[in-house]
Amino acid sequence: MTDPQPTDGDLPASDSEAASTQEWWDDPSLPWKHKPTKADILCFSWLTAAAIYGVVISILRPGMLASAPMVLASQGSWSGVVMTGALAQGGNPWWPLVWALATLGFVKFDWIYWWAGRLWGRDLIEVWSGRSARARRWNDRAEKFARKYETLAIIVNFLPIPLPRAVILAVLGEAGTSLKKLLTVSILSSLVTTGGYLWIGWYFGEPARFVMETYGNYLWYVSLAILVVVIVSTWRQQARKTA
Template sequence: MTTETQRDRVGKTRPLDKPWLPWGGAPSKRDLFCWYGIWLVFAYSFAMWPLKPWLIGTNPVLLEALTGTQSAMTIAGAFARVGETSVGLALAAGIFGMMKFCWVFWWAGRLWGGNMVRFLAGSAAGGDAKRPRSLLTRDAPASRWIVGAAVVLAPLPLVPGPIAFVSAGWVGMSLLTFLVLNLIGTAAWTGLFTGLGYAIGRPAVDLAETVSDYAVWASIAIVAGAFLVRAVMRRRGARSRS
């Protein structure tokens, strides 16, 4: 699908029926598959939180593959230092963990373009609400060079990864190019934290094993904290609407 065709599909000439959906008209099978896939990714990320204390000190490589978190990469590197795993496996698991769902957002950009960018940015597509005017959240897509750089830099905390991935699909970037750019940034990020853990070595392993020893209480605290944050956000939302 060319960029022009995408713009025709998601542009102002085809207004959205519902502001909370990134497509207009009746959804196709691809729309529904991608839409539910995105929400499954969010649900999966939430479901992994209670597992982190259990796996961080027992199988950090598996935790890397499941979550792609920096802490898991660091501990996996420390485990490699003490001979519990190999550096290559720690790197591969971290890269896989970070990249495994990125293609879903790229596909969303292919299907819905700027509508999905605005959805992730927190405003209704085509609405009058104020939107963040960053390089990736304007009404028109950013240049391919900017989007490509954003995909490479997506692991950095200040770069909105999902918006960068959606933008890559919006500008018509091929899946192969997207995956190569994503691999470059992910490999560098994984190598940084795996190397940090390898340099720390035994102290990091001991700390992770201590966390796993108290995994039950840590998991309960994580789940309780998540529900508390959600309740506070709902209460604030109710007050703002009243």
């Protein structure tokens, strides 16, 4: 007597078949572990817009620093603010307006990262860390610091030190920091530090202007490198998806 042959329904699904049934939102590069809600989609769209803005402004920064430093400063650029301070020493009267706009420019995306942290918590930081052990260690330290020193973490975010600003804001969102407190402390901190950058430019005057112009010249090479990295990273991601 022969054993009954398994039917198609009894056969285990192949890896390719299993992959084909995977929903698009199960992609590990996405910060959620469920079918995204309208809030998830909207917040992710804002994050994408902020990332695109960051790349574009990084590419345009050298030219803007030379031709339109006050416009650049108004977007939230410390180099543009220093240049504006140097121009103020020479008699340019627009520095108070630039001070106000730059104060808001430095905090314009804070609410997005806070919201993302409130929605996705630790999963978002895992996505940002990726496979880089160094990024993971750095982000873990920033997370511990933000959880331990809530208000201080917001203030330190505005100092010219290499901190993963987005990670700190996301952690504060997940930890329950109110948006009102975040924006209040952020705007006050931005007002003070922006004033400090203006003072540096005004105090040093022409030497500060020369330094910023030289810095802008070197930024062209940095901008080109950023553009190449973005193109190569996008190409590699597409290649992995189609492989």
